[in-house]
Amino acid sequence: MQFQLTSNLIDQIQAYVSVQDEVALKELLTDLHHADIAEILDEVDSDEAAYLVLLLDSEQTSEALMELDEDVREKLLENLTPAEIADEVEEMDTDDAVDMIGELDDDIQLAVINQIEDEEHRADIREMLQYDENSAGGLMAKELIKVKETWTVAGCVREMRRQAEEVTRVHSIYVVTKENELIGRLSLKDLLTSDTRTKISEIYIPKVDSVNVNDPAEDVAKLMQKYDLEAIPVVDDKRVLQGRITIDDIVDFIKEEAEKDYQMAAGISQDVEADDSILQLTRARLPWLFLGLLGGVGAAAIMGGFEEVLNDHVILLLFTPLIAAMAGNVGVQSSAIIVQGLANDDVKGSIGNRLIKEMLLAMLNGAALAIVLFFYVWISESAVDYATSISISLFVVIIVAGIIGTFIPLFLHKRGIDPAIATGPFITTSNDIFGILIYLYIAKLILGI
Amino acid sequence: MQFQLTSNLIDQIQAYVSVQDEVALKELLTDLHHADIAEILDEVDSDEAAYLVLLLDSEQTSEALMELDEDVREKLLENLTPAEIADEVEEMDTDDAVDMIGELDDDIQLAVINQIEDEEHRADIREMLQYDENSAGGLMAKELIKVKETWTVAGCVREMRRQAEEVTRVHSIYVVTKENELIGRLSLKDLLTSDTRTKISEIYIPKVDSVNVNDPAEDVAKLMQKYDLEAIPVVDDKRVLQGRITIDDIVDFIKEEAEKDYQMAAGISQDVEADDSILQLTRARLPWLFLGLLGGVGAAAIMGGFEEVLNDHVILLLFTPLIAAMAGNVGVQSSAIIVQGLANDDVKGSIGNRLIKEMLLAMLNGAALAIVLFFYVWISESAVDYATSISISLFVVIIVAGIIGTFIPLFLHKRGIDPAIATGPFITTSNDIFGILIYLYIAKLILGI
Numbered sequence: 001m002q003f004q005l006t007s008n009l010i011d012q013i014q015a016y017v018s019v020q021d022e023v024a025l026k027e028l029l030t031d032l033h034h035a036d037i038a039e040i041l042d043e044v045d046s047d048e049a050a051y052l053v054l055l056l057d058s059e060q061t062s063e064a065l066m067e068l069d070e071d072v073r074e075k076l077l078e079n080l081t082p083a084e085i086a087d088e089v090e091e092m093d094t095d096d097a098v099d100m101i102g103e104l105d106d107d108i109q110l111a112v113i114n115q116i117e118d119e120e121h122r123a124d125i126r127e128m129l130q131y132d133e134n135s136a137g138g139l140m141a142k143e144l145i146k147v148k149e150t151w152t153v154a155g156c157v158r159e160m161r162r163q164a165e166e167v168t169r170v171h172s173i174y175v176v177t178k179e180n181e182l183i184g185r186l187s188l189k190d191l192l193t194s195d196t197r198t199k200i201s202e203i204y205i206p207k208v209d210s211v212n213v214n215d216p217a218e219d220v221a222k223l224m225q226k227y228d229l230e231a232i233p234v235v236d237d238k239r240v241l242q243g244r245i246t247i248d249d250i251v252d253f254i255k256e257e258a259e260k261d262y263q264m265a266a267g268i269s270q271d272v273e274a275d276d277s278i279l280q281l282t283r284a285r286l287p288w289l290f291l292g293l294l295g296g297v298g299a300a301a302i303m304g305g306f307e308e309v310l311n312d313h314v315i316l317l318l319f320t321p322l323i324a325a326m327a328g329n330v331g332v333q334s335s336a337i338i339v340q341g342l343a344n345d346d347v348k349g350s351i352g353n354r355l356i357k358e359m360l361l362a363m364l365n366g367a368a369l370a371i372v373l374f375f376y377v378w379i380s381e382s383a384v385d386y387a388t389s390i391s392i393s394l395f396v397v398i399i400v401a402g403i404i405g406t407f408i409p410l411f412l413h414k415r416g417i418d419p420a421i422a423t424g425p426f427i428t429t430s431n432d433i434f435g436i437l438i439y440l441y442i443a444k445l446i447l448g449i
Numbered sequence: 450m451q452f453q454l455t456s457n458l459i460d461q462i463q464a465y466v467s468v469q470d471e472v473a474l475k476e477l478l479t480d481l482h483h484a485d486i487a488e489i490l491d492e493v494d495s496d497e498a499a500y501l502v503l504l505l506d507s508e509q510t511s512e513a514l515m516e517l518d519e520d521v522r523e524k525l526l527e528n529l530t531p532a533e534i535a536d537e538v539e540e541m542d543t544d545d546a547v548d549m550i551g552e553l554d555d556d557i558q559l560a561v562i563n564q565i566e567d568e569e570h571r572a573d574i575r576e577m578l579q580y581d582e583n584s585a586g587g588l589m590a591k592e593l594i595k596v597k598e599t600w601t602v603a604g605c606v607r608e609m610r611r612q613a614e615e616v617t618r619v620h621s622i623y624v625v626t627k628e629n630e631l632i633g634r635l636s637l638k639d640l641l642t643s644d645t646r647t648k649i650s651e652i653y654i655p656k657v658d659s660v661n662v663n664d665p666a667e668d669v670a671k672l673m674q675k676y677d678l679e680a681i682p683v684v685d686d687k688r689v690l691q692g693r694i695t696i697d698d699i700v701d702f703i704k705e706e707a708e709k710d711y712q713m714a715a716g717i718s719q720d721v722e723a724d725d726s727i728l729q730l731t732r733a734r735l736p737w738l739f740l741g742l743l744g745g746v747g748a749a750a751i752m753g754g755f756e757e758v759l760n761d762h763v764i765l766l767l768f769t770p771l772i773a774a775m776a777g778n779v780g781v782q783s784s785a786i787i788v789q790g791l792a793n794d795d796v797k798g799s800i801g802n803r804l805i806k807e808m809l810l811a812m813l814n815g816a817a818l819a820i821v822l823f824f825y826v827w828i829s830e831s832a833v834d835y836a837t838s839i840s841i842s843l844f845v846v847i848i849v850a851g852i853i854g855t856f857i858p859l860f861l862h863k864r865g866i867d868p869a870i871a872t873g874p875f876i877t878t879s880n881d882i883f884g885i886l887i888y889l890y891i892a893k894l895i896l897g898i
Contacts, residue, residue, distance in 0.1 A: 193610060230696070274786050
């Protein structure tokens with residue numbers, strides 16, 4: 001029953017496209033879900049994809065277009081004229097239309113908008129292009145069911161039928177005043193069970209959550225998750241109903257956010273995927289690697305400064321990678337917990353308390369690890385002074401690394417900077433350097449060199 | 450309008466609880482959303498929380514209980530008798546009820562189930578406890594609206610009103626045969642616009658996505674995301690309708706999965722949060738740090754094996770942390786991209802192609818970094834042979850690290866093991882060791898020692 005994309009199917013489609021066999025293609029594709037069409041568009045060349053978009057019904061392809069990755073969609077649209085793009089936009093919900101048009105070059109944007117025939121749709125899109133992409137206004141769609149408080153149940157059902165034609169799914173019925181001010185919502189159950197002559201003002205529920213068009217998308221996502229909302233109305237400063245945001249838009253947003261944090265922690269900037277080109281991947285990865293190189297060179301320079309010490313105590317040098325690695329590991333652990341906690345609003349209390357907790361934790365972990373290392377060095381090198389010096393260093397380095405890993409993201413967050421940039425290579429590199437510096441100082445102190 | 454948790458409010462609640470001022474507490478809390486009640490239960494002591502749960506209406510507290518973290522809920526429930534827990538369960542949807550009961554000890558589970566008064570609810574819960582937590586059966590709820598194909602629209606609306614009393618939100622109306630076999634769904638629009646004497650069999654939509662009770666939760670999440678479904682019916686092997694899964698259950702699942710991958714990459718096992726106890730955090734972090742320690746000790750042992758070389762060429766030792774760190778960074782980048790790609794079904798094609806691509810990418814990055822390092826070492830140490838040896842090593846190490854970082858998660862995935870365990874400390878540690886080994890061998894070769 002489930003659709004399965006095979007290379008056979010792709011070959012077949014490409015063969016039909018090359019001979020322009022419209023009948024065969026329509027038969028093959030017309031009944032597919034738009035998400036499946038999207039998978040096909042993703043696999044074929046961009047000119048073939050453009051051919052398919054023009055061939056198939058815009059009702060189907062407009063939704064498929066929105067399922068594609070931005071760069072695939074961009075290439076595909078380069079093969080279409082503004083009028084052809086406008087045909088697709090015509091079938092889209094306003095939120096999708098705005099997303100897609102926003103990706104086009106400025107002059108093409110204008111040409112496409114001017115080709116949209118539905119006047120209301122065109123005005124809605126123009127208006128929505130004003131909003132910040134990451135605000136409630138940028139996420140919302142204009143399509144919704146609204147009823148006036150002065151209507152009767154009968155008039156309401158009649159009006160709903162008319163509105164429902166433009167709306168894919170009915171999430172909620174919003175109740176507004178004559179001036180379109182949001183005042184409540186209507187339960188379907190109440191609508192079904194009330195007498196047809198009842199006034200809406202008698203049966204509506206005056207309690208309704210809403211967000212402002214300028215609220216950040218992140219806050220909307222948190223609110224909808226916390227209260228398990230499937231849709232939320234969006235109002236302007238005068239509480240006039242402007243649109244609604246549905247949970248499926250938020251699902252994508254939540255997932256992207258969680259993935260972005262992970263990528264940053266792994267030292268990958270920009271939004272790249274395994275299937276992107278080598279050049280795109282390099283652009284996302286190389287800057288972080290340069291940072292790492294800089295850290296390594298810094299560590300080498302520091303060690304060079306201790307050369308006279310190290311020449312006589314080569315054994316100390318054997319453990320520098322261990323110290324650097326442990327400093328990095330602890331730093332990444334602490335920062336990851338803080339970054340996720342901040343993302344989920346789980347981090348309460350003062351920075352001071354947080355640091356004390358992390359210090360206690362690091363002392364516990366550090367002590368356990370230092371004891372193991374002490375015995376290892378003692379037994380393998382039979383040198384109790386080296387063993388003491390190296391394990392005490394490890395203990396101190398772990399505590400400092402934990403504190404740095406906790407403090408930096410909290411500090412950035414307080415300053416309004418995304419704390420995720422502090423994880424990964426940044427923390428690892430700075431902790432490497434601090435770790436080695438501490439290590440060599442303690443060795444000098446304890447070994448009396 | 451928005452609820453804001455303040456320490457003042459918590460103090461006030463705790464003061465009322467200590468003097469058992471039921472009236473004041475009810476006045477303060479009765480109108481709050483269950484998600485807000487959950488935040489309060491999270492802040493007060495577990496015996497105070499238990500007192501509030503018993504005091505307030507179970508309709509409100511049963512939902513609040515499900516918003517709590519598992520460990521908070523566990524402590525709270527320890528203060529309640531099986532009969533009191535059963536009162537809360539009575540008000541829960543079956544999916545939540547099963548989740549909560551599943552967390553209890555076996556003997557308490559039995560006692561609670563036996564205290565549930567609603568016979569159907571009890572039977573549903575008993576049945577659902579059989580399913581794997583991470584299967585469609587484990588995620589679904591029994592509460593849904595279903596109509597038989599033989600009914601008329603009028604009978605259907607009547608029956609829907611009855612069923613709607615037990616269902617919080619109407620997602621879809623499912624159409625079944627006399628034997629409860631799922632055959633389609635009914636659009637609300639069609640129901641509203643059809644004559645009341647029309648048979649359901651004439652107006653229902655025979656196309657409906659569904660999943661089997663035994664399908665893994667991950668597949669359900671992917672399917673619902675791909676097709677933007679807000680609810681999906683769950684059937685057994687005979688296509689008999691068993692329940693439905695809604696998008697809000699899936700949102701939590703998706704978020705948890707993305708966060709789990711990130712935590713694993715950061716070297717944190719188990720599901721811990723910033724606010725967990727030091728002991729819990731240690732248990733999640735220490736094992737990975739031990740792995741790191743082992744890697745460091747391994748690296749030290751390897752370098753010890755080259756001692757006679759290194760004694761005469763201490764400069765080589767200055768760059769071991771750099772080599773180890775770069776090997777780690779590249780490994781984490783490659784594995785993160787693969788792990789996310791696998792999670793999103795983005796990774797297509799053979800392992801061989803993947804490895805070739807990563808190798809090309811690593812060669813590009815490695816060349817850029819090696820050239821920079823060559824000039825740095827040449828200028829700072831004025832030794833062209835060391836510069837050559839160290840930069841060639843870096844180039845080779847980056848390629849090997851990239852290949853290991855790509856191969857291991859792909860290999861694990863092929864064997865059915867979660868590839869996320871291969872990211873973070875595991876990759877870093879193994880790449881550290883390989884990196885240093887390669888580095889020293891190449892030095893020996895080039896410097897002719």
